[in-house]
Amino acid sequence: MSASAAVSGDRRRRVAALIRKETSQIVRDPSSLIIAVILPLTLLFLFGYGVSFDARRIEIGLVIEDPTPETGSFTSSLTSSSLFSTRTARDRRSFENDLVAGHIDGIVVLAAGFSAQAERGDRAPIQVIVDGSDPNKATLVRNYLQGIWANWLEQEAVTRGEHLSVPISVEQRVWFNPEVSSHHYLVPGSIAIILMLIGSLLTALVVAREWERGTMEALLATPVGIGELMAGKLIPYFILGMLTMALATGTALFLFGVPFRGSFAILTLMSAVFLTTALGQGLLISTVTRNQLVAAQATLISAFLPSFFLSGFVFEIAGMPLPLQIVSYAVPARYFVAVLQTLFLAGDVWSVIWPNLAGMSLIAAVYLGLTALTTKTRLD
Amino acid sequence: MFVRIWPLFVKELLANWRDKANRYVLLFAPIIQLLIFSFAATQEVKNVPLAVLDEDRTVLTRELISRFEGSPQFSQVIRLNGVTEIASVIDARIAPAVLHIGSDFSRRLSAGQPAQIQLLLDGRRSNAAQIIHGYASEIVDRLNGELVQLGRLKGPPSVVVARTWFNPNSDTLWSTVPGLFAVLITVVGMMVSGLSVARERELGSFQQLLVSPLTSTEILIGKALSALAIAMTQGIIVMLIAMYGLGIPMEGSMMLLVAAMIVFLMSVIGIGLFISSLSDTQQQAIIGVFMFLAPAILLSGYATPVANMPDWLQTVTLANPIRHFVVISKGVFLKDLPIDVIASHLWPLALIAGVTLSAAAWLFRHKIA
Amino acid sequence: MSETLVRLEGVSKRFGSAPLAVAEVTTTIVGGGITALAGPDGAGKTTLLRLMLGLLKSDAGKLTVCDLDPISHAHRLREVVAYMPQRFGLYEDLTVFENLRLYADLRGVAEQQRAETFERLLTLTGLAAFQSRLAGALSGGMKQKLGLACALVRAPRLLLLDEPSVGVDPISRRDLWRLIRVLAGEGIGIVWSTAYLDEAERCERVLLMNDGKLMYEGVPSELTKRMAGRTFHVRNAGEQRRAVLAVAAKRTGVIDAVIQGSNVRIVMAEGAATPSPEEFSKDSGVDIVAVSPRFEDAFINLLGSKSPAVSRLARASDNFRTTEPVIVAKDLTRRYGSFTAADRISFSIGKGEIFGLLGPNGAGKSTTFKMLCGLLRPTSGEARVAGLDVVAQTSAARNRLGYMAQKFSLYGDLSARQNLDFFAGVYGLTGAQRHDAVKRVTEAFGLGRYLDTNAGTIPAGYKQRLALACAIMHEPPVLFLDEPTSGVDPLTRREFWAHINALVAGGVTVMVTTHFLDEAEYCDRIALVYRGRVIATGSPDDLKSSVRTQALPDPTLEDAFIALVEADDRTVAA
Secondary structure (H helix, E strand, C coil), X not given: CCHHHHHHHHHHHHHHHHHHHHHHHHHHCHHHHHHHHHHHHHHHHHHHHHCCCCCCCEEEEEEECCCCHHHHHHHHHHHHCCCEEEEEECCCHHHHHHHHHCCCCEEEEECCCHHHHXXXXXXXXXXXXXXXXXXXXXXXXXXXXXXXXXXXXXXXXXXXXXXXCCCEEEEEEEECCCCXXXXXXXXXXXXXXXXXXXHHHHHHHHHHHHHHHCHHHHHHCCCCCHHHHHHHHHHHHHHHHHHHHHHHHHHHHHHCCCCCCCCHHHHHHHHHHHHHHHHHHHHHHXXXXXXXXXXXXXXXXXXXXXXXHHCCCCCCHHHCCHHHHHHHCCCHHHHHHHHXXXXXXXXXXXXXXXXXXXXXXXXXXXXXXHHHHHCCCCCC | CHHHHHHHHHHHHHHHHHCHHHHHHHHHHHHHHHHHHHHHCCCCCXXXXXXXXXXXXXXXXXXXXXXXXXXXXXXXXXXXXXXXXXXXXXXXXXXXXXXXXXXXXXXXXXXXXXXXXXXXXXXXXHHHHHHHHHHHHHHHHHHHHHHHHCCCCCCCCEEEEEEEECCCCCCHHHHHHHHHHHHHHHHHHHHHHHHHHHHHHHHCHHHHHHCCCCCHHHHHHHHHHHHHHHHHHHHHHHHHHHHHHCCCCCCCCHHHHHHHHHHHHHHHHHXXXXXXXXXXXXXXXXXXXXXXXXXXXXXXXCCXXXXXXXXXXXXXXXXXXXXXXXXXXXXXXXXXXXXXXXXXXXXXXXXXXXXXXXXXXXXXXXXHC | CCCXXXXXXXXXXCCCCCCCCEEEEEEEEECCEEEEEECCCCCCHHHHHHHHCCCCCCCEEEEEECCECCCCCHHHHHHHEEEECCCCCCCCCCEHHHHHHXXXXXXXXXXXHHHHHHHHHHHHHCCHHXXXXXXXXXXXXXXXXXXXXXXXXXXXXXXXXXXXXXCCCHHHHHHHHHHHHHHHHCCCEEEEEECCHHHHHCCCEEEEEECCEEEEEECHXXXXXXXXXXXXXXXXXXXXXXXXXXXXXXXXXXXXXXXXXXXXXXXXXXXXXXXXXXXXXXXXXXXXXXXXXXXXXXXXXXXXXXXXXXXXXXCCCCCCCCCCCXXXXXXXXXXXXXXXXXXXXXXXXXXXXXEEEECCXXXXXXXXXXXXXXXXXXXXXXXXXXXXXXXXXXXXXXXXEEEECCCCCCCXXXXXXXXXXXXXXXXXXXXXXXXXXXXXXXXXXXXXXXXXXXXXXXXXXXXXXXXXXXXHCCCCCEEEEECCCCCCCHHHHHHHHHHHHHHHHCCCEEEEECCCHHHHCCCCEEEEEECCEEEEEECHHHHHHHCCCCCCCCCCHHHHHHHHHHHHHXXXXX
């Protein structure tokens, strides 16, 4: 056996020993399993059930100052919609208080003389008042009401045997998500946030723990090299992270009923690269902090919050000021969110996969490189 | 009793202030977070590219497209040359929407017939898609109005006139900042109270306190009041920045908001002290704080409305103090929420505060013994 | 004969802007014996060990270990040098065997040698029966042995041990010592860092450090010899021993004075005349006898302090008059599930007594201690302090006791003054009362110059004073001390006890737990706690004489401790 073969054999054995050690620790220490299983499931349930842009019921106060057959037919088209829950009154004042109190989402007013004006073809106004304290919902409510109104016009036209008199109408077709369910993109997006948090938290805490308990000093006093130490940490938590990913994906598909249109092979590959960035970031945090408390805080601030806010998972990157948009390019979850939404809803779209894969790989390389640079086999 | 609580109160404030890192975190973190997150937490869709496939190519379609181009919501218009390009533009996320104008568009309009244009949207972000649809409808509606006035066509017998109350310009900042305000003071209150006991336990000074004549209730009161003082100071600073720095209106009474803040913070601090007295180390405390904060913030109505959640979950959120305070905060800032509505959200907060503080006091005594 | 394993030439190391942690140390360490690296906490022992191992890089000087440069040849060095860090470097959630296997893999122990190596190490350490137990579930002494076994999986040329005996009871300490002797006999070079000077005394060579500087290197007895003729016992001081100590401390020519049972041990300055008994006491029974010097005497001498500490603590007004016992434990019992941590513990302590609670780790002494100062509720039995029931009259009882924890447990981010103000306030002192109390302790303990410095950053000796100051500001009649001087240097320890003696002279009753048997010598009475029961009570001299045999004519307190515990083991086994 040549000398170099003996050296590489030793190295392999050391890495294997570290992995075996780490695995026993994972199995015996409930906190790793809590972070890898309970935390992601809890968060996925929260995101799945708690975060949704889809209005389930819109409370509307309908004011009809002067009931006529026209207002009657408008009322019935509003009440027949399952989305709206409508209350009717003659006077707008009571509804105005309800709008302030947040009990209703909007007021529709058909003023006195509505029918007469409409009769004359005089563009009778249907007044819609929405609650701007949630502009997103206000926009949706207005859009929905506009849709109801357009349908009503069409019906009216048909009953009168006329053509619809709106010159240009917009027909909406939503690709990949015809049900227009925000769950279908929020759940895959949340997987990225969760995996980022889990991956970085796991490694950040376990490496910091070795420093705190003094075992790192004992390890460093053995012939273990930097690369071996890093591999000994990354490999077991990579496997654990991939299991978490599988668990989260399964939950998304079977519990939340999100479709999956891409291929699992690509999902696995992309998850692997993303997980590497997360583990790399955790490793970097713990090498710098060497303290579990600081590591946990640093992880929440540098991994969780940016992933939540700047990944485009709930919030619109394009709507942010330019500096934040630029920062978002350094957030690995930004790339993975795009990939996950595409793989789940659209399929293997290579024009989405390649650039995002490149972005994630670059960040992973930077983190691991920095970790290798900052990890020393010394204490100072 | 007060004689003994006062030194404890002063000590807590000093301990938070004299730790340099802690001082900077307390001073600047909420302000920086306010500035970053209020701009980041936007659901506003703007500056998005729009792809257009114009198969008609007439004066009228050019006019229509130029309206889209001129709209502040769309950053640029990408012109497509054929139906085959539509899929690639949407698939690759080059544009979230494609406007497809058929070749008979102008012909139908000149014949006095209604014409349809198709808006193809990327459902991978269905919320943005619907908002873009809203923008498009508005642009088209305005054009419709003009066409009718020009007498080219007969208009619809009625029109929708929409007004947005409380936030006439639909400024997202107006809605995110009051919500964020609630979240930020929660985080400060939780961090200060959640770590306080655990930190003393870890450093060993807690035993020193326990052998002193201070009773566990006195320790609890001292810690709760100091956390309240810190979080209130933070809250008032954040509130003033929101009003004078970010221009958020204060429609209701500021004093009322401050009063509600006290009740709210007591409920948060109660939870924080409860977590803290459960934990032996700061490490456990911070995990406990996170395990509370993550769900509590997500289920507060801060990011997405509570009304969109399943009914059972809406019931669960009644126990979430942040949910109540988000309503109060938004209400006072933007709407001058009437006092009876505020009261209906205050008593649950007072109840939560009462339950958690007594639980923490109970735990204090029992962990000691 | 013995090869030179470590060569240091002017090695220095500094952390940040602090003073040098290791200051220009030049020495050599040879194989085939135990070299003690002795000195108080913060002397630079750990830093020096880490430098030798290449875990830290020196700022100046030349350093070779086994003819290798620790930084550039770190890898090769770590194959021939074994190291046991302070907390043993064990994985608590791995079993004994898994820990051993891990280090065998990391150190590249060949497969065919393993079975034999493991068996030898497990037998040597007595861990063979516990192979599948989690390291976290081992006792302190067993952990330490396992840590040693892990360091030794591949026979090293040099073994570095960083304070292996800290926090370990006397019995485990003795076992460890035997084990290391065996290894030294096999020709391994051993460096043993320790703050216990009695341990250093037993080594072949000693490197004595203080404030980063090497104070002495060589054979311990050489240094001890210099003290010949200068060490005495003031015998039969008995009841007056604390008064004798106070006198001795003030007398010129006395450089050290400590209490040992009913005797006071004094060390004279070089050339000073032999003192006469009359100088210390009018009592005719008091006698002065020359005794053989100890290494610690030499160390104190080396540090060159003029005279032992004199407490400036003014005699507090004794406002607590009683003839009743001040601390009473009556059938104190604490159970955790089926485990009884303290089993019907009873004793009573009179006013002005120093009472020591001793025992191996986990024997129940801290459980007992905590029940008495109200930190732990007893399952049954009664605890009374200064006439008050600790459980029923908690707050009132606590007002009458002062407490000082083992670990520095004041607020490190608050200044010394703020700490004093806080504790004064908590004990109900307000306004002028508080002002006076703070002023009194500041003067007594000489805290003036550090009043506005953060408590966490003041020197260790002053931290110790500040902690005691905070504990006694409200002039409690009872003082609880939990391992008060573990890890502090001998001078600080003497000063601390001078203050305690002054308090006791003023009528304060003291209860103390300790691992440090020198400290136990200061006690009037000791209770030895083992397996949750008090197995012996009596004065230090009583305990010593109870184990005196022909083979052991002059037992130390440590001998007594071990013998009593072993005797109890035999009764339980029988």
